[in-house]
Amino acid sequence: MNAPLLDVSGLTLDLPGAHGYVPILTGLDLQVRPGEAVGIVGESGSGKSMTLRCIARLAPEGARIGGSITVGGRDVSTLKRSALRDYRRRETAVIFQDPRSAINPIQRVGDFLIETARDAGADVPAARRAAVDMLSRMGIVDPERRMGQFPFELSGGLLQRVMIASVLLSGPSLILADEPTTALDVTTQSDVLAISEELRRDSGTALVFVTHDLDLALSICDRVVVLYAGTVLELADAETIRHAPAHPYTRGLLASRPPLDERLAELPVIDGAPISAADAGGGCPFLERCPSRIPLCEKTKPKLQAFRGGQVRCHRAEELATVGSAS
C-alpha cells in the first residue's frame, strides 16, 4: 500500500479567547494516500475548516497547534518562507468556503489564472490556452470574455468555478476543499466532482473534502471522518459508513438525511444542539445527544478504537453493532 501523502497525527488546536486558550481540536489523526479522497463531515462548528487551515498552515493568529502534520514526508510546521510559498502554491491547494475571501479583487480573472498556470511551468501562450480551456471545462460559457473581467463582475457560483479552475491548473498533489460545491448548481457540482475524480485517477492527486453533507461525502470519498466537537467519532470507508455505521452520531446523521422523493415528510433529527470542544466535559463529547448513553459515557471519554476495518469512539460500539445486526 502507498505511503500516506498527508499524515496528520494527534493534531490539537487551541485558539486564544477572552479568558485564555480555548480547545478547538482535541487530537485528530488522518492519513491520506495519493489518489485517495477523504471526507471530513460534521455539523457547524465541529472543526472542519480549522482542520484544513492547520494542514494549509493558515491557522488564525495566536493559534497553539500540537501534534504533527507531514505532507510528502515533510513536516509542515517547519516550512520557512520560500518552502511555505511552494507548499501553498504547488503542493497543496485550498478551495475555500467563500471564494471572495481568497481572490485578489483587483486582478482580472484571466491574469490570475494565467499566473497560476505559469507557476505550474507553462509559458504565457500555453498558460492562456490552459486557462481558457479549464474555464470551459468548468462549464463557463464564453470563457474569453470572463478572462477579461474582475471578480466583482462574477456571481459567487461563477467565482467558485474560477477558483476550482485555478486549483486544477496548479496541479497540486493535495487538494483541500472546504464546502467547495455549496455555491454551485447541481450540474456544475457534478462536472466539478467528475474533473476532480479524473485528476485523482490520472495524476494521483489526493483530496480532503470538507462538508456537512454526509451523502455528498459518501458519494465522492473513499473514506469518511466524522467530526464532532473537534473530536473524531468515527473513521471508516464510505461503504461501511453507509451500510454499517458504528457510532450513534453517524447513525443519527444518516437517519436525518432529507428523503429524495418526500420533501415535505417530517425529518428525524438528532435531539439537541452541537457543542464545541470547549463545552465537552470529561466524558463522551456526544453524551448529551446520544440515545444509547450509559453512566460510563459521562465519566470516561471513549478512546478511538479499531473496529470492523475502521475506527470508532464509543464505549458501546461492539454491543450496539450486535444489537443492530440481530434486529
Ligand SMILES: Nc1ncnc2c1ncn2[C@@H]1O[C@H](COP(=O)(O)OP(=O)(O)OP(=O)(O)O)[C@@H](O)[C@H]1O
Ligand atoms: N478565529 C477564531 N477564533 C476563535 N475561535 C474560532 C475562530 N474561528 C472558528 N472558531 C471556533 O472554532 C470552532 C470550529 O470552527 P470551524 O470553522 O472549524 O467549524 P466548521 O466545522 O468548519 O463549521 P461550519 O460548518 O460552520 O463551516 C467553532 O467552535 C468556532 O466557533
Ligand SMILES: [Mg+2]
Ligand atoms: Mg467551515
